[in-house]
Amino acid sequence: MAPVDVTIGRRPDLTGALLGDTDPAAQGGWTDHPPRMGFFTDTSVCIGCKACEVACKEWNAIPEDGLVFTGMSMDNTQGLGADTWRHVAFVEQRKPLAVQDPGVLHEGVDVLALAPQGSGTSPDEAGTTPTTPGDPGDLRWLMASDVCKHCTHAACLDVCPTGSLFRTEFGTVVVQEDICNGCGYCIPACPYGVIDQRKDDGRAWKCTLCYDRLTVGQEPACAKNCPTDSIQFGPLDELRERAGARLASLHDGGVTDARLYGRDPHDGVGGDGAFFLLLDEPEVYGLPPDPVVTTRDLPAMWRRVGAAAATLVGAAVAAFVAGRRI
């Protein structure tokens, strides 16, 4: 993908500004822009290697995010924040879906012959994946790499009072660190708990979907480094199609627990720019089951504020009328 010439128009089209399916880059004022880019994270092939976390940290020069032992399976990263832009969740369940024993011996395998195949066996050819149906085992281990969702209707961007958060030509949401004054409003606005404040720095930080790499036609560092293509990067249209096909093939294979999360452009945030294939309910992975962009209710909030302000005026007038007698 080559860098694309873009121009900023004066009057963004505001239809669908708060809800529903829309072209976020056009709404952000880009008149001529590349297709919307995003991630499709297929957790059914995630092996929990954390290469995405490492690649993200290295490329974006993110500081250390706390060296702690949490006791949460293999997850000592805990969650997304200012210094964690990719987070691999590890869920251990006594909810058998597939046996983890591949059921084959490896004596006869010629590893040298396998080498030309590349760094990993493609999911179609693998003897077993976390989703391979089989006899129930004792344990199922779910892994999922979480990231900023780059919502179609992004609450963080809506509430940012400085214009530091902006919509890029790729339809992603990025913080301009030279403008952010650390007011912290974006942090509780995010329904997913993605963005956070870097304490010693005061400003808010989150995934940029590697805006710098995108502008020169490179894919984001995490997707580049994912050895199983659990993290797929591309035009959102294409990813949505690919995810639909993947879901169909998993359902055909008997993995009826598989579901897509954030793919639907009519959900509470107008669809995620980074969406997921999950194997259990979203909250199992720490994701909200029915997130809504908080600004959906903002028109109603302003109406209420107006009514309350009028009530205050009325109370003050009444107080002076009554106050003559008291």
Added chain:
Amino acid sequence: MPTDDAVERERQGAGTPGTDVTKDGLRGVRPDREAVTGVTTGRPRGGRGRRRRGGETPQVPDATFTSYYAEPVINKPVWEAPDIPGYLFLGGLAGAASLLGAGAQRTGRRRLERSSKVGAVAAGFLSLVGLVHDLGRPQRFLNMLRVFKVTSPMSVGSWLLAGYIPVAGAAAASAVTGRAPRAGAAATVAAATLGPAVASYTAALISDTAVPAWHDGYREMPFVFVGSGATAAGGLGLLTAPVAETGPARALALAGTALELATFERMERRLGMVGEVYSQGRGGAYVRAGTLLSVAGVVGAVLGRRSRVASAVCGAAMLAASAATRWGVFHAGMQSADDPKYTVVPQRQRLEQGEPATGTSTTTRTPAATTAPSEAAEA
């Protein structure tokens, strides 16, 4: 056996005294330290407080919902007390005091006028100070005025304060010095016009977040806030003006307290499970203190309306009540952000009742559903 241990130590050498690994397996194994997965073991250690850096936490902290190791779903606000609850309190006080000052001027209550106007500009300014002090980069405060965004109540509020503080200041200066009475009157009108907005926009500010107790309370929060602001402004009037002039202040505090208590009660009831944070923990304690102080203040002010001392004491109680309410709302919101229950359970209930927020669930379960939108796009 000691001899075996000695042999083992000899074999491993002096450099590895701490290891438990032997040829026969692990020494000192405690079966109960083996991690149990996916099993309910009660609430995490440390109770309801911080648990982000906790030890072993259960997969399922409550039978009625699932979470990821009891970690919060949303990131807790980084706003701190006293900056932000103080900002909420002082904004309400300033806005309502501007109305009281304008009315006092019109009805010739000079002492009430002066103290209300001075109180309004002082509170408005300190409110701004609280906001700026809470910024991660206070020196970049002026970036707030880079843009005007109606989608950001903080942007709207920054512009409001930027307009309000100068006019409230001019009104107060004119009232105190007696100079430029016409300009002072114009400034008084401007301050009284912006005042109600200053007193109420902070409700939209905290409601326009994903914090369950704040967002879900958006219908009543503006009324709670203006009620609380009216109580505070009335309290300031009672504290500072002579009894001959405090009639309207008392009436305003009475109306404010009634409005605040009624709408707060309604909000708590409507919120259901999420509303419990307003009666629990630190937030609940502040809310209760606010209720007690405002009721005591109003009752005392009405009964002791001829006493300067009683009026002043009750006025101070009302100011404290308003502050306590804001601190309570602030901490209750923090509590609701800290526990995944308040985020997950209402959303899960919506889904189970077949009523996702926008009519469409964010989760696509059937492959057929994924083909429909793209086909529609092609057509």
